[in-house]
Amino acid sequence: MRHNGLMKKSIYGVMLSLSLLMHGCSNVPGLTGVTDNSAMPGDASIQQANALLKQGKKREAAASYFNAASSYPSPQRERVILQAAEITASIGDADLTNSYLARAPLNTLNGENQGRHAYVSALLALQQKNPDLALRLLPTDMNALSPALREKVQNIRSRAQSSGGKPANAVKVQAAMIPTAVNRVAVLLPQSGALGGVSQDIIQGIQAARSGMGGSTSVNLYDVSTGGAVAQYQKAVAEGADVIVGPLDKESLSQLLAQPQMLSKPILSLNYLTNTRNIPGALYQFGLLPEDEAREVANFAIARGQRTAVILAPNSAWGERVAGAFRAAYQGKGGQIIANQQYADAPSSSYLQDVQNAVGASQGRASMVFLAASPSQARLLRPLLAAQAASLPVYATSHIFSGRTDPSKDADLDGVIYTEIPWVMESLQAGTLNNSTYPRMFALGMDAFLIAKNLPGIASNPSARVNGKTGDISLAGNRQIQRHLPFATFANGLPRPLGQ
Structure with missing residues (x-):
């Protein structure tokens, strides 16, 4: 037990002193490497990463931190991964940064790690010359951050503002990217993790809608749980996708929007970003907003x-x-x-x-x-x-x-x-509602395919309306999908359409 106690103390000592030397990256506060000298699994790799960083070998240092992360339990493991991501973000390596961030998903983090994840994403956006996005991604609750991280966040905010970035309080929508035809749909969803079960119902809904429309449009799945949203988007485009459906979580969507110049095919996200400026022409937003x-x-x-x-x-x-x-x-x-x-x-x-x-x-x-x-x-x-x-x-x-x-x-x-939503009432009347774990997510998948397939007409005609399974669907001026829903009530403990 005494050994375990020393081990735990040593881990926290290492984590508290983790930091970066940002040589060559102007206006980013410099930090020192790890100084914990206790012997434990991973210490040698951490010390090696420190040495590489001091020598200015940033890519090698990032790889060393990332490899060392596997020696630690959560939340220390994620902290070391974010250390690696911060280095690669500071040199503008979007692919490597996003691959690291995918190994520490935002929805699995808490406390300081959440703030650091947001900071790294903002740093990458700034290095990619997108100061508006950097300001939007920065953490807002400064009281939850350590003084060192708070200083770094303030530094990025100042740099973004001096580069012309404006607070995210207005929406500027770029010209829409409208496909001429949709024959191949790519679906970017996690196949495992916290959203894996929900994603399965969405995928089943997509497949059901595809079958109901004759099945002539191909649907290919891309697992954002492995490789991250950016890599999977690029793979889907390379394999001929006309429209990308997904991602589901806001963090994956933010990773895609951090590189707007890369977006060559329309995205029908299954979530909404709030207070967004400079919405890329590729983005259409759809979800079940309360x-x-x-x-x-x-x-x-x-x-x-x-x-x-x-x-x-x-x-x-x-x-x-x-x-x-x-x-x-x-x-x-x-x-x-x-x-x-x-x-x-x-x-x-x-x-x-x-x-x-x-x-x-x-x-x-x-x-x-x-x-x-x-x-x-x-x-x-x-x-x-x-x-x-x-x-x-x-x-x-x-x-x-x-x-x-x-x-x-x-x-x-x-x-x-x-x-x-109509699908719940239809399924209830058919006696099949309890067949689905997440019936509203199943309906979301059905309508996602319906919208994607009909995107050329919906995006070209502002008055277009589609009778979907999540409601009566239309497209707003900011390319957010709007839903108008019917009303129901309860009688004898069961939902029924209002007025029946």
Whole structure:
């Protein structure tokens, strides 16, 4: 046990002193190498990397750090990988940097490593002469960073701004890249890792749509879990793809956008980037945005004459996004928010008090409740709302329904009006809904193929509309796919189309 304790201390000593000597890279703060002298697996490689870095042999140093990383447990392993990526980013080697970053995916990191990952991505963007993207990629929570990393982030921000970069508060859309025909579709999705299961349902949806349209268009899969999004995009283009579908995670998408000059084929991403400037002409964005659904609820309620609302949303980033989208759309249509009540993100005994506060603050003036909630949260909050204000209609987004039928639990949701995608309702009526683990992701895949196949017509005609499985689809001026959804409600614990 004493040996393990010394080992752990030694690891942390090495990691705390990891840094870079950025010789020859102007305006990047210089740092020293590792100074930990304790004997442990990987120490010799770290010391060798330090020596190579001091000699100005950056590529060799990066390779040495990367090779040494396998000797450490997480999160130290990822920290050493990011050390290697920082070196290659500083010399503008995008391919090697992205290959390193792919071995330390952002969604697996936390704490300082998340901030360092963002910093490395921003550094690469700046070295690629894209200061706007560098500013967008930089971490925003400076309080979560160590003083050394904070200094480096501030340095990159200053350099980007002096190079003409502007804060990401406006959108400039480049001329669209429109394919003349789509005969080959490449799909960039992870085959393993945290998003591997979700990706499988998306892929199955793509294949189902392809079969339904006759199967004449080829679909080839490219695993971003191995090699990273950039390398797989380049491979797909080299193999003749007309349209690229994916990637799914924002980090992989950011890696592609860090090299806009490389993008020679249209990308239909399965996620959205926010506050983006200088959107490349190749990028079309598609996904299941909760904000879209919140705006649908606002418009629907206003159309029904319900112009005074209470908002109940979790105290989380997701809750703030959804509540903010509803509030902006509702007020934009002339609605008034009477009360805006947050509740604990995890199920809590305080829910009753939260509901009482919201209903009490409305003083009988509210005509509706907008409930942003997960299934478990909604099942607890809905009965409390019914007890406190039985006459108030409750609206929600599709997030209150798990996508798998469970009438015994969902009976508490009876009467709630919510947005739902057509595929879920069709599958429910056909008795096949529970056949899919992620039915909404399956529908996302179906519509991704539908959009990709019809991209020449959709992108050329602003008034084009497509009846998809995730909603009624159209293309906005910034080439974001917009969805208009039908409404459903619960009866006897099961969803059904509203009005039936």
